[in-house]
Amino acid sequence: MTAGVHETTLGLDHRKLGMWVFLGSEFLFFGAFVSAYILYLDATAGGPGVEIFDIPFTSISSFVLLMSSLTMVLAHNAHVRRDMRRMRLWILATAGQGAVFLGGQVFEFTVFYKEGLNLTESPFASGFFVLTGFHGLHVFIGILLLLSLYSLTFTGKIKPNQDLKTEMIGLYWHFVDIIWVIIFTVVYLIPDLAMEA
C-alpha cells in the first residue's frame, strides 16, 4: 500500500525504508563470501593464486564503477529537478558504465581461465569466482533496473514527480558500488601486497 509518507509512523516512505532494511542484510551476504575467500587465499591446490591478478586492469574497471555512482546521483538530482531529459541521459550513462565494468569482468574471467584458474581448480579459485560473480550478478540486476527505469519514463509509469523511484534504484546501485570498494581492497589489493611482501 503506497500511503503518503506523512501518514506513516516514522514519516518515511515504506519503499525507501524497505530498501534500506534489505541493503543492511546484504552485508551478511557478501561478508560470508569475502570470509571464505580470505580463508582460502592460500588454498590454491598448486594452481595459480593471487599473483594472477592484473591490478592496473582491475583498477580501471573499479574506477569506472565508482564513477557510475556519480552519474547515478546526477540522474537522481536531475529527476528531483524534474529535468527528465538529463535524468534519462545520466541513467543511460550509469547503465553504460555498469556494462563496461561487467565487460571488464568477463574479460578478466576469460584471461584467468586461459591461464589455468577455473572454478573447479581450487578453493581459492572457487572463492574468487563465486564472490566476484555474485557481485557481477548484482551489477547485472542493477543494469536491468536502470534500463527499466529509463524505458518506463517514456510510458508515464515513472513520472517527473516520482523521483523516489530513481532514488531507490540509486540506493541499490551505490550499494553495489560500495561493496566493490571493499572487494577491490580486500580481494585484490591487500592480498596482492601481502604476496609480494
Added chain:
Amino acid sequence: MSQSTMTTGRRSVFSRPRAERGFTSWITTTDHKKIGIMYFFTVLVFFTLGGAESGVIRAQLAQAEMDLVTAEIYNQVFTMHGLTMVFLVIMPLGAAFFNYIIPLQIGARDVAFPRLNAFSYWMYLFGGIFLYSSFLLGGAPNGGWFGYAPLSLDNVSNMAFYAVGLQLLGVSSLSAAVNFITTILNMRAPGLTFMRMPMFIWMSLVTNFLLLFALPIIAVALFMLQFDTIFGSQFFNPATGGDPILWQHLFWLFGHPEVYIMILPAMGIVSEILPVFSRKPLFGYAAVAFAGAAIGFIGFGVWAHHMFTSAIGPVARSAFALSTMFIAVPTGIKIFNWVFTMWGGKLRFTTPMLFSIGFVSMFTIGGLSGVTHAVVPHNAQQTDTYYIVAHFHYVLFGGALFALIAGVYYWFPKVTGKLMDEKLGKTHFWTWLLGFNLTFGPMHMSGLLGQPRRTAVLPEELGGSVELYNLLSSIGVAVLAVSALIFLFNLIKSIRGGVASGPDPWDARTIEWLSDSPPKHYNFAEIPTISHRDEFWHRKYAEDEAGKPVAVPAGASEQHVPDAEHAEGDHDGHHIHMPDPSYWPLVMCLGMFPVGYGLLGPTPWLIGIGVVWVLMGFFGWIIEPVAEGDDDDPVVEDPAAPRSGVAAH
C-alpha cells in the same frame, strides 16, 4: 478494494484482478488476513506429512533390529522430517501469525508491501512442493537437516534438492522479514510507541531482524553447496584444501539464530495469552521486551556450541560455552516474568491458557537440558545421541509448537468469529501433553545410555532398558497422532458450526479485538489512537482506588464505542482504499520451478526459461496499475511542477 479499479474503464492484461470471493480471489489476494489463512492451512498439510515421517521413524525404532524400511528410506525420512518441521511448519506457522495478527495489533490496514507478502507465501508453498517433489524424482535429501559437508557433496545424499529448495524458502522468509520490519516500524497506529506495543509485536520485530541477518548467511552456504554439488567448485572439498568446517560455521551462524526465529514468536504469543487469562498485565513488560532483544543479539554469538566436537580449538570452546550459558539468563528472565504474570491472577484455564502453561513448563525442561549442552565435556558425551533429540524436541515441540497451538485456539475466534470447542480442546491438550512427554521424555534416558541419532536400526547390544524407552517413544507418537486427529476434528467442526464468539470472547487486552471478528477486509473502519499499553483493556476498565479494575460503563468513555457500531452509518468502508489483488506474485513465483529444476541438472535452457519467466512476472508486477488505474503515487502534486525552480519541460 475493487471499487477503484472498476472505474478504470478499459481492461487489459495488466488490469488488476477483482474477484472478491472464490478461487481467483485467493490466488490473487494481497490481503494479509487471507495470506495468513493460506499459510496456516499449508502448514497443516506439511505438518501432516512431517508427522507421518516421524511415524515411520518411530515404527522402525519401536523394537531392536527392525527392518520395516531400508536404511536409505530411513535417512530420507528423518532428513525430510527435520526440514519439514523446521522450514515448512514452525517457521511458516509463525509467519501465519505475523501475517494475520501484526497489522491488526498495530492498528494497520495491511502490511507495508502487500504484493511482496503474497510473493513470500507463494515462494514458501512452491519451495515446499519443490522439496517434496524430490521423493518422486530420484529420492529425497538424506544427509540430515544440517547437511554437513563433505557428505552433502556426495551424490548419494541427494542434497541438490536441499540446496535449491532451502534457497527458495529463504527468499520467501527474507522478503517477509523486510516486509514485516517495515510494517512494524512504519505503520503503527497513532500513539503506539515502542513501549506500548503488544509483546507479540516486540517478539515479531526481533524475530524478523534475526531472519533479516541470518538468512543471507545460509543463502551463501547453500550457494556454495550448490556450486560444489552442481558446478564442481571446491569450497568444502578437503582433497584440494577446502574446509568442511566452513560449512558448519556458516550453517550454524544461521542455524542458531534460526532456533530463536522459531521460539521468539511462540514467546510473543504466550506473552499475549497469559495476561489475558490471568486478568493481569504482563509482569515486567520492559524486562520481557529487552530480554527478547537480548536473546536476539546473543543468539548470534553462540553458534559454535553446535560444533564443540568439531575442530574449533579449546579457546573457542570455552568462549562459546560461556556465551551459551549466558544466553540462558534472558530466557530465564522471561520464564520468571510469565510465572509472575500468573502469580495472584484470576486464572481461567481455557484451552489457550492450558497450552501456554504447557509451553512454559515444557520449554523450561528443554531449556534446562539445553544448559547442560553448554558444558563442553558433557556435550562431548551427549553429542549425536538421543539426548540431543530429546532436548530440541522439548524446545521446538514442547516450546514453539505448544505456544503456536495456543495461538491457534486464542485467535481462532478473531479469524472466524466462532469459538473452538473447549471440551475437545482440553482433550487435545491433555493427550498432546501426555503423548509429547511419552515420546520425548524417554529419549533423555536412551540418549544418556548411548543410543546414537540417525541410525536406521536400534542395535540390540544397547540393552533392554533402551529398547523399553524406544517402545515408549513409539507409543507416544501413536498418542500424538490420535491427539492431532482430535485437533483436526475440532478445527473442522468449529469452522463449520462453532458457537458464535462475539467480538471479545476472552476479555482481551490488545486492539486486534477492537475490530470485528472476523475483521472486515479493511480491518478498522477508523484507525484507533493508542494512549496505553493494553489499550483495549484500558478502554474497557478503569481502576478504582485499590487498583482493582472496574468496568467502564458503555458510553462513559468516548473511546469505548466498539468498532462495530462505528462501522454502521458513514463508515461502511467504501471510502477506504485497500491494495488491489494481483496475479503477478503467483506468476513470478511459478517461474521458480523451471529455475529450481534447471539448477539440479544443471539444464541451462530450463534455467533460461525460468529466468525469463521470473523477469516477465517482475515486469508485470511493476507495470500493472497500482491504484486508481493510472498512478501509483497518491501524492497530491502537479506532476510537471519543478521542485526547486528549474523548469522540466
Added chain:
Amino acid sequence: MSTTETHDPAQAAGGHDDHHPGPREYVRIAIILAILTALEVSTYFVDFGALAVPLLIVLMGIKFVMVAGFFMHLRFDTKLYGRFLYGGLFGAIGLYGVAIVVMMFDAAPRL
C-alpha cells in the same frame, strides 16, 4: 517516534530536504574519490612498506563513508537508514571476524 509525525507537504512529497548538494558538489566528491582510488592503486607501484595495508584499509573506509554519506544521502536523511547500513556492516564484520579467527587458529588439517 511517539506520535505520527506530520511533515509539511513539500517535504513529505519525496522525503527530501532542500539542503541536498547540487551537481557541482557531487562532481567535487567524485574527484576526491578518484584521487583516493589513485592513491590506493599507487600502493601497487610504490613500496609503502608496513604502512601499505593500514593505508589501504583507511582509504577504503573513507571511500565507503563518502559514497554512503553523499551519494546515498545518508548525511541528509534520517539516522535510521544509517543504522541499518552500518548495523549490517559492523554486524557482518563482527560475526565473520570471529568465525575467521576461530577457523584460522584451529582449522582442520589441511593439505
